[in-house]
Amino acid sequence: MRKTLFLIRHAKSSWDDPSLNDFDRPLNERGKKDAPAMAKKLKDQKIKLDAFVSSPAKRARQTCSRFIKEFDFKKKKIIVDEKLYEATEENFYDVVENLKNKWDTVAIFSHNPGITSFANSLTEIRIDDMPTCSIFALKIDADKWKNFKTAKKKFWFFDYPKIE
Secondary structure (H helix, E strand, O other), X not given: OOEEEEEEEOOOEOOOOOOOOHHHOOEOHHHHHHHHHHHHHHHHOOOOOOEEEXXXXXXXXXXXXXXHXXXXXXXXXXXXXXXXXXXXXXXXXXXXXXXXXXXXXXXXXXXXXXXXXXXXXXXXXXXXXXXXXXXXXXXXXXXXXXXXXXXXEEEEEEEOOOOO
């Protein structure tokens, strides 16, 4: 397996301001705690991420930025892809297949229901519903991202914040 992909649903968002449209909703307090905690769980496994790709929605970008901070990512740059907001399976495939080949390990931050649907299409593992800030990880037997759709994929792990 040569490539690794992490599908990460945005952390818990706030519904406090009913005047905000869905796109502009920020993280709530739990989301602000869960995102760095889940990032730390990845980092503690000695995982190195090459790129962080996010939906343009505020809660996804805020989740992504907390992962970047935890990983002390040098470039401190989120790659924003419009296709990841209200994404279909085909949108996800398009995003993944257009990743730079120099990146071996990539985290993609997006939303339900698309992210759960996409995760369920990739391996024999089925998730009923990816909770907020959950991570679906898989290994891909491909040296180029453009071969992702037809490449052999192996489920690695699924994790999510446990409510205390």
